[in-house]
Amino acid sequence: MIITTKDLTKKFGNLTAVNKLNLEIEEGEIFGLLGPNGAGKTTTISMLCTLLKPTSGAAKVNGFDIATQPSKVRSSIGIVFQEPSVDDLLTGRENLEMHAMLYKIPREIRKKRIDEVISLVGLEDRADDITRVYSGGMRRRLELARGLMHHPKVLFLDEPTLGLDPQTREHIWSYIKKLSEENETTMVLTTHYMEEADMLCDRIAIMDAGEIVVLDNSANLKKKVGGDIVLLKMDEPNLERIRKLSFVTEAEMKDGTVQIKIKDVSKNLQKLLCKVGEIHSVEVRQVSLNDVFIHYTGKEIRSGEEEGGFWERVAHAEVNR
């Protein structure tokens, strides 16, 4: 296990951002941390990379305790922050040079390494411009280049492809895969793009309100949520009757189509179609990670309410400034 946490907890005032987290991450895996806004993903990562002290509990990264051996932890990790963190008074290349010096990349390979990551993210033409004039996506690319540059043992990627165009995203994905295969880099990745998590992650944890709700690989997660989804377009559907069928687990109207969750499509589709009557069209969709996510974290957009009442929020705003 390259990362283990034991009852890792972080409280901000009386808001518990991360609640008794127990995680084990294996060496070399790409581990996905999903969850709605405010679930505690970034807070977890901040604690693991020693930027935030836990309120209680403990964690080890690469065998080193985050509380008692922070500098050893820091030399084992790399991170791409969720929030912008390039120095916008320096050029792109200068940002990378500074990083290379801080991470003690030997002088002989510094230039080669820098050129390599610059071309990976396609910033060759703009590398010598002040980053203040970069577009948002270009800055993101620079941050990625910087995080990948020193080939850490553990790499934390907090929404790494946020705001990137599809080409760049694909590029980054294949590089992440390559890095994980060739260098055995362990990665902890958070993202709100389900297809990204599905494609990259060996295991996925879904987090909500500071706790892990479920943890497994993507295939198993989908199996757990169960069934496939049949979409029917028809006039006057009789939902009650459909729900009564033994192999149907859920049925509802959505945007003019009937969505039916069904066990074992290959066997039961025919039966279903016989029972529902006349239809205009049918479509079968497999459960996606998106469905899994919604299943475990609910449909509603979270308001601030559940994080405490008005005064808690005022207090929170004070801390947050």
Place this chain on the structure above:
Amino acid sequence: MIDGDAIYAVWLREVKVYLRERERVISSFVSPILWLLVFGSGLGASVSLQGVSYQTFIYPGVLVMSLLFTSIFYGIYIIWDRKLDFLKEVLVAPVSRTSIFVGKMLGGCTDVMMQSLILLILGLFIGIPITPLVFVYSLLILLLTSFAMVSLGLVIGSNLKNQEAFNLVINFLIWPLFFFSGALFPVSNLPSWLSALTYIDPVTYGVDALRGAILGAQSQAFPVYVDLSVLIIFSLVMMWLGTISFGNMQQSK
């Protein structure tokens, strides 16, 4: 603990940024020049102190004043670095917080010294008696004072939670440090409450030493060794507090 590469990396960044921010550099000269020309020659037309014109008298004080402002602003500026999360990138690197502090401090001192150098040269043009020896001696005193003040600024900056506190620092720290330092008046023969305040103001000793260097020993209120010892001790205490503050610094968002 101390790591040359990291210190160099942090220092280099500060110097590059300083040289690039022309507006900031130029504006840092505006107020000392105004003080010297307007206040110095305005009041100086009718006043002379310790046998020299008022302009000459306040020259060391104005040098230290501009050093004080630049140093503390520089230190407090790290609130913005933290806000922009740029500092996070440095704090998460495998280098000791002590090295980051030292790099930051040396970077600030370099900025301050470039500015002081130009103000010293300017002094030659307005008739301040600066010989080559005085020039070098003054630079050394200014360097020591900048160690103290930049470290103080960094200690404050790394402990402040938000930018709103910035104004508090200016009004309740920088201005008092300046006014009670005797930059504008001789510190001997003051009413006792005022002289008590000047004694506890570390800037007093920088002004006093510099005045001694430029205007001669008779203008000093304290012996040189007292001035220098106070500055050295104050710098060491601030550096020590600075390393501790940097060590405790967490992300601020």
